[in-house]
Amino acid sequence: MANRNPVLLVPLITPLLDDGSIDGTQLSAIAREVMEQGARGVVLFGTLGEGQSFSVTERKAALEALVASGCAPQAIMVGIGAAALPDVVELAKHALGLGCFRQLLLPPFFFKGISTEGLEDFIVQAIDSIDNDQLRLTLYDIPSVVSVSIERRVIRSLIDRYGPIIAGIKDSVPDAAHVRDSVTDFPELDVFVGNEIFLPEAIALGAAGAISGLGNIAPAQMARIASSETKADDPVFQQMCTLYAAIARYPVVPAVKALAGWRMKSDKLAVVRPPLRTFDLAAAPDLIEVLQELHRRQLPAVLRAEEARTGR
Template sequence: MATAKFGRVITAMITPFLEDGSVDYEGAAALARHLVAHGSEGILVGGTTGEGATMTTEEKLKLYKTIVDAVGRNAPGKKVPVMGNIGTISTRDTILFGREAKKTGIDCALAIVPFYVKPNQEGMYQHFRAIAKHVDLPIVLYNVPGRTGVSIQPETIKRIVDECPNVVGIKDATGNWDQVTKEKTLLPDDFMIYSGDDAFTLPILAGGGVGVISVASHVIGDDLLAMVDAFEKGDLEKARALHLKMYPIMKGMFFVASPIPVKTAVNLIGQPGGHFRLPIVEPSEEEKNHVYQMLKDYGGLVK
């Protein structure tokens, strides 16, 4: 049975930006510490939720080092694994950035199926094989066809894993039960399947997954971890009750383009959510009020 080597609840952390558009590194460190104190057993930096595609290489590397120093292997207090997003649509650029990212002290790397270019299965195989061969880090694949337009198939993942022992897991955001089941059937027992969709976490756990790379954990991390704990202890009634309790927040974080709702929610609970970078924009008053009402309805998140 696979164990969650990088944490059972990993928060795909937002990146706070200051009003002038620069990265709020102090705010990011403070937010990471808050997340670790509230259910996050790992932190993913620079991903989609972190608006990584809008950041420069230098900004991302500094941010990764900042989070490693705040909560990772260099932290003075509680330490958790830090995962850095290295994925691009260019195999060469992903490898070059991955090598630099390793120097920041991250524990593993997330690599997305190349978006926009829509590679076929052979292209995906060659892409990830090259990354794994040339980046000396554990690699977690990221399959999110809703954003990339294509999906890596379980048979292709098996080809990669058979050749590349440092490809150790996948963030599965397909929402496809057949896909997850086949992954579990074809791949080694210790291969980690993480839910890439908060609302799909409990089913993925039931199918042999290890946890979630989460957005909602910015505000309900304690309950999310409690659900995973309850499932692992065989308390399915409690796990189901927590799933149903969290469901409005888990779905509500995507009622408009992410990370608008979650960043707004982080600001509303008094943590450093910060501003956005184009093409992501500030919420309208109506959207902000909707997020506030979600948090209020949940109970205990806002006054």
């Protein structure tokens, strides 16, 4: 049965040092801060984390730094997606060795138009090569980015074959009916919503919560929205929808990193790795205005704590 106590997981942005390498210290600080604000855990090297812009070596080192900083392995879901099967296996085994059993698998994304059989072969060979019954895999369905869909018959076949190893789905398909079907078709899985505007309906049906990029810029608000209390007419949720629509007008990953930098008073957090380009918030003052309004709609106690922490 899916999780009936929905939670927020934050797919962390990846902060960079001046030389373009990953800032493990700042990454750990962001993880700690969003969990203090209400997130139940974090996701490393998802889409918002620019996962495919970093090498296997870099990703392993960043995870090691995060765990060494005191972040509990059970609070980390590790993105192991890669175009090459051996890279997926290496990342997975490394994470398992650190006690990070929850992992997020992106479909292989270089070849387009692959068959459902080819996709299933890839996932089967990955799981068989990882060869660890403690693995808890969340399948990442985001065809708008990778141009590869995870069809329901593949998910069902994998569940039948591997049981609890197939633990969840992150549904980032921009279609409410698709998200609804993911929750209702796979009640045995933890289904996480990627597009936050679908959260109230999905949670009412039994979704596990959200893997929300907006958690980088409004963690307290997103933790509230990802709870079972939220209704579609909730003022905080409505303002979040306004922010969601505003960000969608811009390159999403650079815009979210820039807003995270604004929230945490660090312009360096806005820097992205090529081929992405760093986003200039001065060109989009509407984003800050909408985010400020979302912050103002917090519960009073949370708002006072945030204002005391940031001085905003």
